[in-house]
Amino acid sequence: MAPQLDTYFKTVDELADQFIDRLRKAVAIPSVSADPDLRPKVVEMGLFLEKELLALGATVEKRYPGEQPGFPGLQLPPIILSRYGSDPKKRTILVYGHYDVQPALKEDGWATDPWVLTVDEKDRMYGRGSTDDKGPVLGWLNAIEAHQKAGIDFPVNLLMCFEGMEEYGSEGLDDLIIAEAKKYFKDADAVCISDNYWLGTEKPCLTYGLRGCSYYSVEVTGPGQDLHSGVYGGTVVEPMTDLVNLLGTLVDNKGKILIEGLSDLVAPLTEEEQSLYGDIAFTMDDLYESLGSKTTIHEKKEEALMARWRYPSLSIHGIEGAFSAPGAKTVIPAKVTAKFSIRTVPNMQPDEVDALVFKHIHKAWEKLNTKNKVKPELMHAGKWWVASPKHWNFSAATKAVQSVFGVTPDFTREGGSIPVTLTFEQATGKNVLLLPMGSSTDAAHSINEKLDKRNYIEGTKLLGSYLHHVAEEPQV
Numbered sequence: 001m002a003p004q005l006d007t008y009f010k011t012v013d014e015l016a017d018q019f020i021d022r023l024r025k026a027v028a029i030p031s032v033s034a035d036p037d038l039r040p041k042v043v044e045m046g047l048f049l050e051k052e053l054l055a056l057g058a059t060v061e062k063r064y065p066g067e068q069p070g071f072p073g074l075q076l077p078p079i080i081l082s083r084y085g086s087d088p089k090k091r092t093i094l095v096y097g098h099y100d101v102q103p104a105l106k107e108d109g110w111a112t113d114p115w116v117l118t119v120d121e122k123d124r125m126y127g128r129g130s131t132d133d134k135g136p137v138l139g140w141l142n143a144i145e146a147h148q149k150a151g152i153d154f155p156v157n158l159l160m161c162f163e164g165m166e167e168y169g170s171e172g173l174d175d176l177i178i179a180e181a182k183k184y185f186k187d188a189d190a191v192c193i194s195d196n197y198w199l200g201t202e203k204p205c206l207t208y209g210l211r212g213c214s215y216y217s218v219e220v221t222g223p224g225q226d227l228h229s230g231v232y233g234g235t236v237v238e239p240m241t242d243l244v245n246l247l248g249t250l251v252d253n254k255g256k257i258l259i260e261g262l263s264d265l266v267a268p269l270t271e272e273e274q275s276l277y278g279d280i281a282f283t284m285d286d287l288y289e290s291l292g293s294k295t296t297i298h299e300k301k302e303e304a305l306m307a308r309w310r311y312p313s314l315s316i317h318g319i320e321g322a323f324s325a326p327g328a329k330t331v332i333p334a335k336v337t338a339k340f341s342i343r344t345v346p347n348m349q350p351d352e353v354d355a356l357v358f359k360h361i362h363k364a365w366e367k368l369n370t371k372n373k374v375k376p377e378l379m380h381a382g383k384w385w386v387a388s389p390k391h392w393n394f395s396a397a398t399k400a401v402q403s404v405f406g407v408t409p410d411f412t413r414e415g416g417s418i419p420v421t422l423t424f425e426q427a428t429g430k431n432v433l434l435l436p437m438g439s440s441t442d443a444a445h446s447i448n449e450k451l452d453k454r455n456y457i458e459g460t461k462l463l464g465s466y467l468h469h470v471a472e473e474p475q476v
């Protein structure tokens with residue numbers, strides 16, 4: 001190993017407690033992008049990053065994309081653009097991450113306060129955003145600090161783009177990336193995003209594909225107000241009954257999407273692609289462990305991986321307006337709004353998916369023959385992305401995994417979505433690599449989200465090591 005890297009690794013270990021403190025401060029800011037009431041906290045988190053970056057000697061520009069579509073008067077949080085180093089002799093790497101998080105309430109079933117980073121006896125660090133995506137974002141800052149404290153020259157120029165709306169469809173960011181591709185981002189030689197997860201708990205991976213996400217709401221209305229079910233039950237057409245029937249037409253319990261024409265949009269499986277799945281270091285036990293149960297649709301690893309990576313899925317997330325508190329309230333809700341999303345894959349085009357979804361809903365609604373009204377809407381859509389991993393960006397990351405973990409990473413795709421990945425690729429024309437820090441058991445988006453101390457600290461080494469290997473990769 002290069003002596004400089006060895007010194008860098010030692011310094012990261014020495015600074016581990018400070019890096020955990022940095023994550024503790026970030027987790028304490030409930031930057032939930034989906035909750036308009038918490039928008040000041042999202043802004044606070046952006047300003048926290050700005051302050052940390054300035055303290056490290058980086059330059060920062062805050063960009064405010066304006067009002068959030070559909071929310072009059074609600075400003076989108078700042079996109080934090082930052083640069084560390086501008087040596088024309090060095091390569092420039094553009095990194096992206098997000099500082100907003102999913103909602104979290106203790107009463108959802110968290111064992112600890114989601115906004116207090118809580119480290120247990122196995123060094124698991126619990127807290128909302130720990131793995132998605134505050135830990136990885138801070139990993140880049142930690143890498144800068146460890147180089148400074150170790151007295152090692154930073155191997156590349158680093159451009160950073162951190163947004164606060166990723167969990168709500170990255171509102172406003174596409175336009176900024178397109179506008180800045182030949183300005184703020186013009187020097188970028190490649191792009192790296194750390195915002196997904198290993199397939200298991202031991203072996204790191206490099207990721208070259210993502211599913212897209214088209215997110216819908218369906219509002220059903222009827223009575224003028226909520227009603228007493230004893231007085232009106234049996235006399236009124238209930239919105240909730242219609243909605244539940246409608247939702248039942250979307251997907252079966254084996255995950256088969258029942259929307260006519262949708263599966264015709266999916267790219268056929270080739271023999272070459274099929275042959276890739278067997279070699280991936282992943283077992284059904286990995287899946288059971290991350291699920292916390294054995295309630296899988298598939299029994300074979302290859303089928304489970306394909307279902308996650310290369311086939312679409314439809315998930316029903318919740319119903320706004322439905323009674324959901326503990327106890328027994330005998331109410332007939334007057335207006336209920338379901339939320340569901342479809343994870344999209346090659347070659348599904350978002351507008352084609354929308355057309356099929358709306359056609360299906362209207363047809364199913366007609367069959368219900370109801371007096372209630374239905375209003376389906378697209379809330380946001382992010383595109384799928386699949387790239388070639390045959391690029392020096394991936395070679396550098398492979399070597400980084402080997403230097404930090406002593407193994408060669410698997411090349412994977414990801415079931416989740418990072419809507420702007422394709423935009424970065426298309427607007428900059430540069431290769432994009434996904435370099436995850438967290439593991440399969442981190443429970444991103446769920447209760448008890450965590451990041452293992454090992455993944456955070458070794459992950460910080462990984463990000464720094466990747467930058468060193470980037471600097472050494474031959475020009476092509």
Ligand SMILES: C[C@H](N)C(=O)N[C@@H](Cc1c[nH]cn1)C(=O)O
Binds near residue numbers: 133444
């Ligand atoms: C993979 C990434 N960390 C993530 O969680 N992305 C979100 C993005 C999204 C799409 N619609 C709403 N949020 C995800 O995959 O759900």
Ligand SMILES: [Zn+2]
Binds near residue numbers: 098132133166195
């Ligand atoms: Zn994320």
Ligand SMILES: [Zn+2]
Binds near residue numbers: 102132167444445
């Ligand atoms: Zn997320």
